[in-house]
Amino acid sequence: MLQLKDIRWSTETGESILNGVDLTVPDGKLTVITGPNGGGKTSLAKVIAGLYKPEGGQIIADGKDITDWSITERSRHGLAYAFQQPVRFKGLTVRDLLSISAGKELTSAEVCHLLATVGLCGRDYIDREADASLSGGESKRIEIATVLARKDAKILVFDEPEAGIDLWSFTSLIEAFENIKKDSDRSLLIISHQERIMNIADYIAVVAEGKVSKMGTREEIFPSLMDKTAATRCSLRTNEGGAL
């Protein structure tokens, strides 16, 4: 279980981004964080992973206060994090990266299986460098696979896994999330705007203006989000001068 208590974080220029986030991510459940752009979702994910150091508050992972822990310590404690913008490596192959992630030298079959989960044909990628020769979508899927490779991880955080992913690969990704949920007691935290991901969520938290503005079960939150989306669409069309 992951608990965030009154998390606060500002940029170097003093702009306040997270203004006291309280959130609990239960074991064996999928929690989606959604909300408007610029509301602090990615910053929150980076604070959880240790990339940003919070100015205040507490992060508790599986009963341990990890607030002051390094990125490495958090990872070794079982926290896995998929970046929104994948990092490229000249010289490290896809196999290297996934093996580092798994903490052991993966066989070709294991690498292929992981890549298939994110909709990539292993043979075409296994020995390719994870560098700029890969497209944005390919890199993104490999980034997600680095987290799926972490069999030891108890808390999995994905930042907008849908970005840059085609419809067909997205379907297998949804299946992967559902399987994780079904087969283990790992906690899944996904930052997403995607309806299909929210559809499989157990809980949804809306983060806006650096705070959790709404939190509840999917059944409680999802319908109101859809109403809001529809209302926004109508309002935009009215403002554009179109008759409804």
Place this chain on the structure above:
Amino acid sequence: MNSITEQLLSVVSDWDGSYKGAYNIREDGGCAGRQSSENIKIEPKSDNPGIVIKISSKAQNETVYIPACVTKAGVNDLVYNDFIVEDGADVIIVAGCGVHSEGEEEARHNGIHRFFIGKNAKVLYKEKHIGTGNGKGAKRIDPVTDVEMDENSYMEMDTVQIGGVTSTSRLTTAKLGKDAKLVIRERLMTEGDEKAKSDFKVDMNGDGSSVDLVSRSVARGNSYQEFISTINGNCRCTGHSECDAILSENGRVNAVPGLFAGNIDASLIHEAAIGKIAGEQITKLCTLGLTEEEAERKIIDGFLK
């Protein structure tokens, strides 16, 4: 041969107590072992120190080992080796070099290799360099490689400097005939006060010829590297050179790429990138459980792999 040579050979040229097929082992300026095979004949030169390696057309996927070792301070070894590769031959040449010194004086190996590659021949040239020992004297390796490639021949040069070489100056020139293809992969690591200079000059003279030159290096400590490449496209040809260098601590790199297109159908590209390891790369590997030091090592090992 002495035990230091054996140790160096195991690192630079796949030595496991013996070689299969043709070989010539050079130790401190002398011959420590030589063997020809049916298709690869090795003979001493009459005009200069060194050997002539004649590879017949019948050699197909055969390997010849031509390592050289300097095992003590005060040795300045200069050798001239000629490789004559007949039309249609297919050969792997393993030519590593190790320099070991425990003394105050300089230890140096300077190998001048000439390659004459016949029509349709295929050569894979593997070269590893290493310096070992605690001597204060400089450990130098200064190879000169001249390549002449005939029609539709192929050569791949895979060169690695593992470390410990105080100073190296590598000069490579190549002349490519019609449809000849040259691939060069250089990997270089310098540390401490080491210096390394790589200078490539490739002339593409035959229509359809191509060169693909990629140099990757890591400069650590106070080391200094210089990369010079001159690719001359004198005909319908394609040329690509790439220089990537990672800087660490006070490492310095000077890259001087040069392209000359002397024909309207010459297509030439150069890419260069020099800089420290990107912080986000370290961060990503830390999120996978590595420490910063482990992450840096992984990135460098992968880069030079």
